[in-house]
Amino acid sequence: xxxxxxxxxxxxxxxxxxxxxxxxxxxxxxxxxxxxxxxxxxxxxxxxxxxxxxxxxxxxxxxxxxxxxxxxxxxxxxxxxxxxxxxxxxxxxxxxxxxxxxxxxxxxxxxxxxxxxxxxxxxxxxxxxxxxxxxxxxxxxxxxxxxxxxxxxxxxxxxxxxxxxxxxxxxxxxxxxxxxxxxxxxxxxxxxxxxxxxxxxxxxxxxxxx
Numbered sequence: 001x002x003x004x005x006x007x008x009x010x011x012x013x014x015x016x017x018x019x020x021x022x023x024x025x026x027x028x029x030x031x032x033x034x035x036x037x038x039x040x041x042x043x044x045x046x047x048x049x050x051x052x053x054x055x056x057x058x059x060x061x062x063x064x065x066x067x068x069x070x071x072x073x074x075x076x077x078x079x080x081x082x083x084x085x086x087x088x089x090x091x092x093x094x095x096x097x098x099x100x101x102x103x104x105x106x107x108x109x110x111x112x113x114x115x116x117x118x119x120x121x122x123x124x125x126x127x128x129x130x131x132x133x134x135x136x137x138x139x140x141x142x143x144x145x146x147x148x149x150x151x152x153x154x155x156x157x158x159x160x161x162x163x164x165x166x167x168x169x170x171x172x173x174x175x176x177x178x179x180x181x182x183x184x185x186x187x188x189x190x191x192x193x194x195x196x197x198x199x200x201x202x203x204x205x206x207x208x209x210x
Contacts, residue, residue, distance in 0.1 A: 011120070038052075079096055108129075130142045
């Protein structure tokens with residue numbers, strides 16, 4: 001098992017960052033996510049927005065990795081559940097793969113909260129637990145996958161900070177460190193204007209400055 005973690009500080013208030021995060025996909029800077037389906041979305045009695053999504057992802061495993069795992073499949077499906085609490089100003093997102101589970105398990109958790117010392121900034125903490133099962137060189141494969149997750153996380157941060165579509169303006173101070181249809185909720189309005197990626201049914205610690 002290998003654990004990868006990261007922390008990033010956006011130079012924007014929580015509401016703005018959450019709006020941009022909800023528009024993260026489709027993302028030309030991280031094309032490994034090829035499809036997004038909203039399976040369920042609801043607001044509970046405490047005013048929290050719950051979203052269940054299915055992500056179609058192209059892991060793009062190298063031929064050597066596929067040979068070690070004994071599979072030619074690279075398209076995988078990810079189950080994602082997020083909770084946005086506009087009162088506590090907290091967004092928590094958990095995801096895990098639902099294909100290739102007999103070979104590998106990848107569980108991720110992201111939490112967006114206001115900066116404890118500066119309400120004009122937002123802290124993103126991210127953690128991934130990678131476990132390769134029952135194959136030789138498992139530790140090596142876990143290390144490769146951790147590197148891939150780290151690379152994809154940086155692409156996601158770049159998209160939030162620099163895309164011409166979203167709400168975060170280029171040039172704003174952001175910092176990070178790491179180790180190996182619209183929905184309205186009281187207090188925050190989440191409006192998804194970006195084109196939705198086609199669903200499967202429709203298709204058939206290093207410091208970083210941004």
